[in-house]
Amino acid sequence: MTTPDTTESQISEQDTTRHFFALLSRFILTLKKDAPGESSLKLHSHLFFILFTLNQADQGMLTLGDLARELDISKQQLTKLVNDLEKRGLAARMRGEENHRKYYLQITEDGRQTLSGMVGSLMEPAERTFSSYTGDEKQELLRSILCLEQFLEDIRTGLANT
Structure with a gap:
């Protein structure tokens, strides 16, 4: 698993949101695949x-x-x-x-x-990929997913309050 090498001072809101929406777009395209059966x-x-x-x-x-x-x-x-x-x-x-x-x-x-x-x-393919990660990579991925869940909830809450 590779992650961008950035320090806190290098992280811009624009870059972060661009990466976030690119991730969402790739996920949506993955969902568009036909489900078997x-x-x-x-x-x-x-x-x-x-x-x-x-x-x-x-x-x-x-x-x-x-x-x-x-x-x-x-x-x-x-x-x-x-x-x-x-x-x-x-x-x-x-x-x-x-x-x-x-x-x-x-x-x-x-x-x-x-x-x-x-x-x-x-x-199935996600679990197969996840199983090839080291213990530290699995922990990092889980932390990242939990942060993304919170980020989405914060966006949703923010949208609901506007």
Whole structure:
């Protein structure tokens, strides 16, 4: 693993953000690869991100309104996507028990398996590469990933406050 040789005084905000967005672009292009097995569900599609978001959610479900906000799509667009996921058996819509006007979307076991297969198509080469790193390189990479997660959260929080 190679990292840029920079000192703190050499790091510019412009260079850092340029590298960050180049990394994001390469990651998005990686997601555009076809996932094995489920050719009609792409890794970069709204359907994938709905399943991924549901899988990360508490109890694997969210209200349709919360999901639309999380994915930054309209409720009308989400309704079409949810219909598609339900037809495929990857998610199920449920009426709220306490408030019957609220609808929730929950990932199904088939949805979890489909998502797992898709994520696995990315994880396998990453795990193979990671296993070739030394212990110190693995620790450095993990620290860097955790910093990137925090950076993304800071960006997201900053955008939400503007």
